[in-house]
Amino acid sequence: MSSQNANRMCTHFVSKSSLILGLALLLGSSFVWGKGAPITHQTAKDFKNLIIQGERPEIVACMAATLHEVKNIKTYEAFRWTEGTSKTALMHEREMDGHLLRSITLQAQAILSSQSFFDLVSPIQVQCEQFDEGYPKVRITLVQ
Amino acid sequence: MFAQSLIGLMGALSLSAPVAHANSDILGAGATFAQPIIDTWLYAFQKAQPLRAEYQAVGSAEGIRRITSRTVDFAVTDIALTQSELVHDDLFQYPLVVSGITPVVNLPGVPTNSLKITPTLLAKIMMGELTEWDDPALKEINPTLSLPSMPILVVHRQEGSGTTFTFTHYLAQVSEEWDKRFGIGSQVMWPIGMSVKGNVGMAMAVKATPGSIGYIEYMYAKQHQLNTPLLQNAAQQFVSPSLRTFEQAARQAQWSRPSFYQSLTNLPGAQSWPIVGVSYLIVHKLQNDLNDARETLKLLSWIYSNGATLAKEQDYWLVDDESVLTRVKAAWAQMRDTKGQLVLKP
Numbered sequence: 182m183s184s185q186n187a188n189r190m191c192t193h194f195v196s197k198s199s200l201i202l203g204l205a206l207l208l209g210s211s212f213v214w215g216k217g218a219p220i221t222h223q224t225a226k227d228f229k230n231l232i233i234q235g236e237r238p239e240i241v242a243c244m245a246a247t248l249h250e251v252k253n254i255k256t257y258e259a260f261r262w263t264e265g266t267s268k269t270a271l272m273h274e275r276e277m278d279g280h281l282l283r284s285i286t287l288q289a290q291a292i293l294s295s296q297s298f299f300d301l302v303s304p305i306q307v308q309c310e311q312f313d314e315g316y317p318k319v320r321i322t323l324v325q
Numbered sequence: 326m327f328a329q330s331l332i333g334l335m336g337a338l339s340l341s342a343p344v345a346h347a348n349s350d351i352l353g354a355g356a357t358f359a360q361p362i363i364d365t366w367l368y369a370f371q372k373a374q375p376l377r378a379e380y381q382a383v384g385s386a387e388g389i390r391r392i393t394s395r396t397v398d399f400a401v402t403d404i405a406l407t408q409s410e411l412v413h414d415d416l417f418q419y420p421l422v423v424s425g426i427t428p429v430v431n432l433p434g435v436p437t438n439s440l441k442i443t444p445t446l447l448a449k450i451m452m453g454e455l456t457e458w459d460d461p462a463l464k465e466i467n468p469t470l471s472l473p474s475m476p477i478l479v480v481h482r483q484e485g486s487g488t489t490f491t492f493t494h495y496l497a498q499v500s501e502e503w504d505k506r507f508g509i510g511s512q513v514m515w516p517i518g519m520s521v522k523g524n525v526g527m528a529m530a531v532k533a534t535p536g537s538i539g540y541i542e543y544m545y546a547k548q549h550q551l552n553t554p555l556l557q558n559a560a561q562q563f564v565s566p567s568l569r570t571f572e573q574a575a576r577q578a579q580w581s582r583p584s585f586y587q588s589l590t591n592l593p594g595a596q597s598w599p600i601v602g603v604s605y606l607i608v609h610k611l612q613n614d615l616n617d618a619r620e621t622l623k624l625l626s627w628i629y630s631n632g633a634t635l636a637k638e639q640d641y642w643l644v645d646d647e648s649v650l651t652r653v654k655a656a657w658a659q660m661r662d663t664k665g666q667l668v669l670k671p
Contacts, residue, residue, distance in 0.1 A: 228413040232393040237485055237511050238386055238402070242410045271508040273497065276588070283407070314407035314584055 224249045240270045243285040243309035246317040251291075254321075258300065259292040283311040293323075349379035350620050355388020355401035356487045357524045358542045359422050359604035362641045363401065366632050370624055373631075378624055384523070386485030386511055392416065392607050398621040400607045403487020404511050405586040414609075417660075419653045420585050420644040421606040421628075422636060423575040425543040425598045426491050427566040429531050429551040432458060433473055438565045440554040441466045444591075444599070447556070448500030450477055450538060452507075453517035458536065473536070479518030480530045480539035485511040488524065491602040492540045495590040499599075542602070543571070543640055558599045559591050568640045570598035575642055578603075580649050603644070608660075615662040622657055622668060 227245040236244060244262070251260045271286045287307040292300045304324040309317040353363070360382035367378045383391070385402035392400035393414055401421060411418055428447060430440060442450075446462055449455040455462065459472045482489045490511045497504035507513045521530045524542050528549040531539045543566050546553050555563040564570050574597040578587045589601035606625070612618035629645055636643040660668040 225413045228410065229393055232390055232414070235386070235390060235485075238389045238404050238406065238410075239490065239509075239511060242407065242413070245413065268512065268514060270510065272510055273504060273508050274494070274588070281582070281586070311407065311409065314409055314582060314586065316409050 237267050237270060239272055240267065240285055240287065242311065243270075243287060243307070243317050243319070246309060246319050247287070247289070247307050247321070250319040250321065255294055257291040257321075258294045260305075261290050263288055263290055281313055283309075285309045285311075285317075291321075291323075349377040351376060351378040351399075351617075351624050352381070352397045353379070353388075353399040353401060354381040354383050354391045354397045355607075356385045356403045356604050357382040358385075358403050358424070358426075358488055358602055359401050359641070360524075361544045361548075362422055362424075362632075362636050362639050365635050365639060366628055367624075369631065369635060370627050374623065374627070376620055376623070382523075384484055385487035385490070389607070392609070395609065395613065398608070398617055399625070401604050402607060403602050403604055404485075404490045405584060405603070405605050406607070407586055408582065408584040411584055415611050416607050417610050417656045418584055418605045418607045419656070420578075420580060420587070420603050420649060422604045423571060423578075423589065423601055423642045423644060424604075424640060425566045425571040426488055426495075426540055426600040426602050427543050427546055427553045427598075428556065429528075429539050429541050429546050429553055431531050431533075431535050431537045432552060433535055435470055435472065435552065437552040438555060439467075439470060440472075440552070441557070441563050442554045443557045444495075444499035448496050448503045451479060451496060451515075451518075452500075452503060453479070475536040478534055478537040479515070480527060480534070480537050481515050481518050481520055482512075482527065483520035483522050487511065487604070488540065488542055488602065489513070491590065492600060494588060495600045498591045540600075547640065556599055558595075558597050559593050560595045560597070562595050564596060564598055566598055568637060568642065570596050571601050571640070572642050573597040574599070574601040575644070578644075578646075580644070580646065585649070585652075610656070610660055612660060612662045612668055615664075615666055615668065618660060618662060618668040622660070625657075 224245050227248045228241055231241045231244050232238065251257055266287055266289060269288055273284050275282045289305050289307055290302050291305045292302055306322050306324050308320040311317045363380045367380055370378060385404045388400035388402050391397045406418055428442065432440065443466060446455060456477055458477055459474045463472060493513055494509045497509050521527050524545040527539045527541045528545050528551060531537045531551055532549055553566050555565050557563050573594050574589050574592045577592050578589060580587055587603060589603060591599050633643040633645060658669055662668065
């Protein structure tokens with residue numbers, strides 16, 4: 182596995198215990214930064230990091246939007262890109278009546294939130310739709 | 326872990342560190358597609374101005390990476406970023422030059438500009454569905470040529486490449502099957518062929534391999550005296566690559582989107598070359614160093630005043646439409662440094 186992919190795994194694949202620890206730290210820091218805390222544009226940071234890591238530029242907006250989406254939904258305990266995500270990404274583009282529609286399909290993996298003792302990794306498919314260069318709409322589905 | 330920390334540190338430094346210039350006052354990086362004309366411009370600029378400027382042709386994807394990490398003053402890319410992406414990193418992008426991308430072949434006994442290829446056959450070759458040069462489908466549209474009986478060897482680019490992005494954009498437009506299976510990308514899952522690095526690597530590989538076919542920026546095909554076929558365009562005409570046929574396609578561009586993003590592939594027009602690429606220039610709106618930013622804008626402005634003729638001499642077309650110029654100059658006028666000072670003196 183390349184160091185780039187190892188980095189991805191480290192960055193995005195958090196276990197339950199580290200999530201709890203992170204939550205505790207976050208709660209702690211919210212007391213510290215309770216007043217006048219700086220606003221963090223997480224999506225922009227994800228975008229910059231993914232570009233610097235050397236991902237395909239045309240799929241990075243979709244990847245950044247996906248990470249943002251995953252953070253806001255409870256369905257997934259953890260999420261990670263696979264070694265082949267960038268290579269297997271499938272992008273299409275259509276222009277209709279002057280409007281531009283770009284769609285990108287990415288493969289990833291996730292651990293579903295469950296009561297189970299064991300964490301089971303499931304393959305998931307990410308579908309991004311970008312209309313007229315706007316912020317991508319993300320749809321995440323579990324691959325059966 | 327160490328590598329991750331290093332990346333994080335690099336990211337943090339890039340927010341505040343000024344651009345690292347090796348030996349130049351102005352440093353750019355990116356697409357190899359536009360390298361010949363950018364090198365010509367920089368040479369002429371340095372003769373006219375007491376400034377040193379350098380362009381590192383490292384590929385579009387790497388150019389984007391370097392401008393994002395603020396290690397260069399400007400980047401040039403054939404993979405346009407969309408408005409949503411530009412906003413993420415406070416970037417401004419505009420079209421700089423246009424030129425053609427052409428298939429190139431190495432076919433013993435077949436003169437340049439004589440082999441005819443249709444979009445459907447080109448896509449089939451690239452997908453590995455048409456594997457012999459004397460296939461009946463190729464013979465049918467080339468009745469006067471003596472096509473050799475040899476296997477077709479596809480050559481494609483290895484690294485993230487803007488030329489690949491434009492070429493696959495074209496293939497996706499002309500072949501439903503290509504679009505469905507491989508789509509558009511700076512890198513795709515090529516079903517067959519051998520991979521090489523850079524436009525120069527492509528030129529050398531095709532030149533050295535009888536029976537091969539690749540795709541390349543036109544200037545490189547000319548420089549290396551490669552065999553360019555006639556390609557059927559959207560108006561069903563077989564056209565040869567030249568500045569005139571590139572211009573026919575480029576003149577149809579509207580450049581109306583906020584990011585200026587525009588595809589110039591498979592456009593209508595009897596004399597339009599069907600695979601035309603655009604090189605976009607990218608700069609940060611918020612500049613770390615006022616002096617660096619002023620020198621960069623001096624170069625970019627010099628290109629508009631002096632670069633069109635030099636571009637034509639090398640089969641590039643400088644995008645200097647009035648509508649583009651107005652918007653570019655308005656954006657330059659808004660550029661500031663981190664202290665809020667305008668880069669251009671009012």
